[in-house]
Amino acid sequence: MYKIPGHHHISMITKNAQMNNQFYQKVLGLRRVKKTVNQDNPSMYHLFYGDLTGSAGTELSFFEMPIAGRTTRGTNAITQIGLLVPSFESLEYWKKRFELLDVKHGEITTYAGRKALPFEDTEGLRLILLNNNDEEIPEYWSTWEDSIVEQKHQILGMGTVEITVRYLERTAKTLKDMFGYVEVARSEKEAIYQSVAGQAFGEIVVKQQEGPSEKPGRGSIHHLAIRVKNEEELIFWDKVVKDHGFQSTGVVDRFYFQSLYFRDSNGILFEIATDGPGFTTDSTIEALGENLDLPPFLEEKRSEIEASLKPLD
Template identity: 50%
Template structure:
């Protein structure tokens, strides 16, 4: 049993069209799946990733049109990192963000890596992280049809940043239950890694007891998922998590992967997700995300689902 790294991060948007425009046209990520929230079919669920939708590269969004403002604080996944090839790529992004008027901070070094923090139009807190010094989990492959040059493109998820009032309960789950290793601290941030380590396998836990509890809304993160090999291993994790006394979802079939959900003591939602079968299960790899994809158990409701969604054109004109 081994957590391999970050699988995906799921966040909230209030406007799927504007979200799609920003993440594909400005960030140059590939939409690899346009589907619906399986627990509430009235909302889109959009998956952005590398060229193939590889595990460890997915940033996903639930559309909740009436989502209010996020008031940041503790008990939260407060920043999501996106990997780029090297320091030179960050210089490209600094200029690109200036061009598109993206709210950004100066490039700075954190844990021997150059980083560039920025916000999307809804205030989603994001950081580009250079893989120039990475020696851990390999990245994905940036999309070669992106408006961003492939050598500067986003190729995966980097460290996930949690903010809590008390680190001990979260650290206990990461280490004692999930098998992460504590590898260091910087300021008020504790760094944990798993599997091969490196940029794609870290969780950073910031301790700030003076902050209020976060009130999530548009621009907030819903959950983080960690990678497990397959369904057989996921079943073992279910036994371990239940044995530790944590209520959990049991195995959930998301069709593109199998999942298990539970909340750690600081109320942050963790998911364990299998690497496969993947997003090409029901679509040709060259045409991922171009039409509304529904898993077989929702296909009989397609007409109803489509009638309740605001049309969203995601066709790739280059194909």
């Protein structure tokens, strides 16, 4: 059986791509590695931020939806994104930076066994910085030397992702029985699962919460994508998903990676995505994120697509 080597990316909704672009590049110091469009609705931007090349496990992805309303928080949703930073000193650095830049944030605390600093972006998306404490990270994660943030405190990549559900055991069963995640901590209404032993880059916290489901809007999380190596593994997992009684989209070619989508029995949308070919398949490393890149099947509509999009710095 194949193993899940960690998170691939996570996708959110933004109402304003320009404001989003400013926050994730100029405040968090991430690199915009791909400026493209939603392949299912090319009238909206799809922006990716990450490390030097947008390596799997570092990617934060946003769909721009100008009509997006306010998120009404609730259960049966992905509710928080962990981002790894190198050290406790990095948490102190970021706390001062957030104070200086007027970013909404909390105090340094402990989350999932790590020292942590919760904060929100300009649209209320909940994120939390986690002390990686010089632990192992995937060897292919690459530092972006032109970041506005000094290298010793830069965000490394994705850490613990939080999912809040009405029925904890249902999502627990998906993670453990289908994907082989290991339960490493448990209380009455919370459990922690890891796809790679001891590592936060494949960690998921599942919280149980009753009440109405979240109503998504700006600053909400659309789906979590988990990693697989290649198409062969993706086809394997497609069968596993279907054998467990879930409806799968089947393999979808996203040009930069191949993927499939399904919802678990709490309605949480998961994507399974391949590592490659990656964002350099139609761009040099130096030019990543600078131009509007379109997959080949949308290239013939470039003029129409560009006319529907507002210019983005």
